[in-house]
Amino acid sequence: MAVRKSLLSQLKGVWVPAIVIIVWEAVVRAGWVNPQVLPAPSAVLIKWYQYLMPLEAYDPTQGSRLAWYFSGELVRDLWESFYRVLLGFVIGAGLALPLGLLMGASKHIYDYMNPLIQVLRPIPPIAYIPLAILWFGLGNPPAVFLIALGAFFPVLMNTIVGVRAVDSIYIRAGKNLGAGSFLMFRKIIVPASMPYILSGVRIGIGTGFICMIVAEMIAVNNGLGYRILEAREYFWSDKIIAGMFSIGLLGLAIDTVVSRLNNYLLRWHRGLE
Amino acid sequence: MAEQAQIEIRHVSKVFKGSGQDVVALKDIDFNISEGQFVCLLGPSGCGKSTLLNAIAGFSLPSEGSVVVGGHEVVEPGPDRGMVFQEYALFPWMTVEENITFGLKIKKAEPHKIEEKLQQLLKTLKLTDFRRRFPKDLSGGMRQRVAIARVLALDPPIMLMDEPFGALDALTRRSLQDELLKIWSDLKKTVVFVTHSIEEAIYLADRIVVMSYRPGTVKKDVHVEIPRPRNPADPDFNNLKRELSQMVMAEQNRFEQATLGSTGD
Numbered sequence: 001m002a003v004r005k006s007l008l009s010q011l012k013g014v015w016v017p018a019i020v021i022i023v024w025e026a027v028v029r030a031g032w033v034n035p036q037v038l039p040a041p042s043a044v045l046i047k048w049y050q051y052l053m054p055l056e057a058y059d060p061t062q063g064s065r066l067a068w069y070f071s072g073e074l075v076r077d078l079w080e081s082f083y084r085v086l087l088g089f090v091i092g093a094g095l096a097l098p099l100g101l102l103m104g105a106s107k108h109i110y111d112y113m114n115p116l117i118q119v120l121r122p123i124p125p126i127a128y129i130p131l132a133i134l135w136f137g138l139g140n141p142p143a144v145f146l147i148a149l150g151a152f153f154p155v156l157m158n159t160i161v162g163v164r165a166v167d168s169i170y171i172r173a174g175k176n177l178g179a180g181s182f183l184m185f186r187k188i189i190v191p192a193s194m195p196y197i198l199s200g201v202r203i204g205i206g207t208g209f210i211c212m213i214v215a216e217m218i219a220v221n222n223g224l225g226y227r228i229l230e231a232r233e234y235f236w237s238d239k240i241i242a243g244m245f246s247i248g249l250l251g252l253a254i255d256t257v258v259s260r261l262n263n264y265l266l267r268w269h270r271g272l273e
Numbered sequence: 274m275a276e277q278a279q280i281e282i283r284h285v286s287k288v289f290k291g292s293g294q295d296v297v298a299l300k301d302i303d304f305n306i307s308e309g310q311f312v313c314l315l316g317p318s319g320c321g322k323s324t325l326l327n328a329i330a331g332f333s334l335p336s337e338g339s340v341v342v343g344g345h346e347v348v349e350p351g352p353d354r355g356m357v358f359q360e361y362a363l364f365p366w367m368t369v370e371e372n373i374t375f376g377l378k379i380k381k382a383e384p385h386k387i388e389e390k391l392q393q394l395l396k397t398l399k400l401t402d403f404r405r406r407f408p409k410d411l412s413g414g415m416r417q418r419v420a421i422a423r424v425l426a427l428d429p430p431i432m433l434m435d436e437p438f439g440a441l442d443a444l445t446r447r448s449l450q451d452e453l454l455k456i457w458s459d460l461k462k463t464v465v466f467v468t469h470s471i472e473e474a475i476y477l478a479d480r481i482v483v484m485s486y487r488p489g490t491v492k493k494d495v496h497v498e499i500p501r502p503r504n505p506a507d508p509d510f511n512n513l514k515r516e517l518s519q520m521v522m523a524e525q526n527r528f529e530q531a532t533l534g535s536t537g538d
């Protein structure tokens with residue numbers, strides 16, 4: 001009974017997209033819009049498949065079948081983009097986390113660092129593009145720089161707030177049980193502020209993702225962002241749309257993983273039931 | 274038995290300096306607690322019970338006077354004075370087992386010793402089935418058992434308890450009180466127990482220190498001679514209860530007048 005109900009409610013979510021696709025297809029087939037401007041969903045799907053599959057037929061002398069599948073343009077783009085956003089995020093969050101912990105825990109460090117942070121924080125990472133290209137040239141370095149910048153501030157700000165919000169009763173309990181400052185940090189302050197830190201991580205990776213697409217459109221010549229801009233030059237609107245959906249799916253996949261990780265790390269937290 | 278003073282509270286005063294009026298939370302408190310005694314600090318809310326307990330624990334030092342424990346002046350918290358807080362200050366990100374062994378791990382005790390102690394405490398406090406649960410999955414009574422076990426793990430000679438059963442329902446409360454009495458007599462701890470419940474104080478204590486409201490002073494120091502297990506329906510119990518009620522009620526009234534008088538700010 002319960003299974004049937006959940007299946008039914010899941011089916012609910014199918015109707016609206018199905019209707020949108022059918023209407024969209026019908027509108028294009030009826031010739032009401034120029035397919036160059038808005039290609040039919042069927043055309044997008046076909047293009048998507050071509051984008052996914054390698055150009056050359058499978059040749060056993062060249063390597064395994066798996067390697068062949070992975071040589072398609074879409075798979076390579078996905079990988080490039082994913083690698084970039086991951087690397088940028090790890091660098092940005094990796095710098096923000098210790099700084100945030102220090103700024104949250106020490107009023108001194110906070111007072112030293114805060115004015116600089118407040119000046120830099122409102123500058124959108126995108127505004128760093130000219131400087132990034134000037135400093136790092138083209139290719140991966142400026143892109144990774146921008147992504148790291150995009151991830152840095154959300155993680156930093158949330159970590160500071162998280163550390164400050166740690167209930168002093170945990171600190172007192174820790175002291176009473178003999179914890180020194182290092183253990184206090186590692187075993188009490190960091191886990192207690194984890195809910196805030198992780199929501200910073202989620203925002204940070206989202207910002208990093210946006211920076212990744214923008215950077216690829218400007219400074220790099222591969223990856224999903226580059227590909228949809230390239231497709232525009234050839235008026236391949238079907239490929240643009242296929243690329244956009246690919247970007248959406250990558251974003252969804254990353255967010256799903258982060259949210260799973262979040263649920264696992266916060267399995268002790270009351271709010272998660 | 275020679276009554277050895279284990280905790281000496283020497284002319285302790287505590288003033289909280291605020292933006293407005295200074296609050297004299299404690300004024301010239303002076304008494305000793307001997308080893309193995311079960312002492313209840315009793316008084317209406319706001320009379321300085323927690324402040325005194327925190328001074329013994331070393332969380333916040335007196336403005337004047339000093340607290341001496343085992344011959345040494347208290348300057349900081351330490352595992353010789355285990356504290357059980359009213360709000361279950363369990364670490365919610367640790368399982369029952371991790372909470373209990375936290376102090377031992379800090380002390381770098383040997384793993385088999387830790388496990389042995391853990392097993393023993395889980396058994397004493399009836400927590401064996403819950404060792405891998407997180408605090409959020411436990412009832413209030415269970416959480417307070419874990420908090421007691423966490424403190425007992427370090428085997429402190431002194432246990433400080435700040436209204437530990439205040440948030441529990443009557444039945445759970447009684448069973449935890451009985452368990453605490455058993456632990457206290459088995460392990461020969463000194464217990465300083467804060468409560469605002471007269472009945473709880475009479476049920477538990479060897480000695481009840483009644484405190485007055487602002488400034489917090491010792492209003493009366495009562496030795497409870499009723500043999501254990503005590504029965505709240507017992508006439509002696511009731512007589513003492515009546516006597517203490519009048520005293521606490523008088524303080525409560527002073528408290529209410531004081532707060533009514535200061536509603537202007």
Ligand SMILES: Nc1ncnc2c1ncn2[C@@H]1O[C@H](COP(=O)(O)OP(=O)(O)O)[C@@H](O)[C@H]1O
Pocket residue numbers: 289290291296297298316317318319320321322323324325
């Ligand atoms: N940190 C503080 N700053 C200012 N006043 C405080 C502080 N802690 C306690 N007080 C005041 O000291 C008095 C005693 O408080 P407390 O010891 O918590 O009372 P109790 O535990 O008996 O309810 C109260 O009037 C309270 O308002």
Ligand SMILES: [Mg+2]
Pocket residue numbers: 322323324435
């Ligand atoms: Mg209190």
